[in-house]
Amino acid sequence: MKIDIVEEIEIPEKVTVASGKTLDVKGPKGEVKRSFKDTRVSCHVEGKKIVLKSSKATKREKKRLYTYIAHIKNMIHGVTEGHYYELKSCAAHFPMNVAVAGKQLVIKNFLGEHVPRTMPLREGVTIKVTGDIIRVESADKELAGMTASDIELLTRIKDHDRRIFQDGCYIISRGGKGL
DSSP, rough: OOOOEEEEEOOOOEEEEEEEEEEEEETTHHHHHHHOOTTTTTEETTTEEEEEEHHHHHHHHHHHHHHHHHHHHHHHHHHHHHHHEEEEESSHHHEEEEEETTTTTEEEEEGOOSHHHEEOOOEEEEEEETTTTTEEEEESSSHHHHEEEEEETTTTOSSSSSSTTEEEEEEETTTTOOO
């Protein structure tokens, strides 16, 4: 059954939103841009509200519209409060050293390796290392999550038994939610 759907999202005081081909959300923690490409779901700003409309929406358009609403709410939350992931570096066999050097994350002495493992940092992501806790922060939820998973993959062990060699960096919390 096809119906017309109109949904509105309130814009907080400290946030500015500009719509066009992309939706630009700016706030105190940064800026997030996202393109919503579906022609059957329109997204525009009216005063202090973001209005999403879909006329004669089928089940597919309804799902896409509510997905867009979730993305926009995550964007607003990101530019006001920010998204973060916390990782813990575990080193049982060799003392591992994690540091940020310039625009790279460097892990030295992982499983006694002589060559350090490095990962370039993405734009818009900040990484803070305090002791054995690595904190990844960003206004964009997807960038923060991808960076945290890349750090986990950087210390992945392939040749050893993972039940014995549990060294690595593992996500322990994300955005206020425990794991």
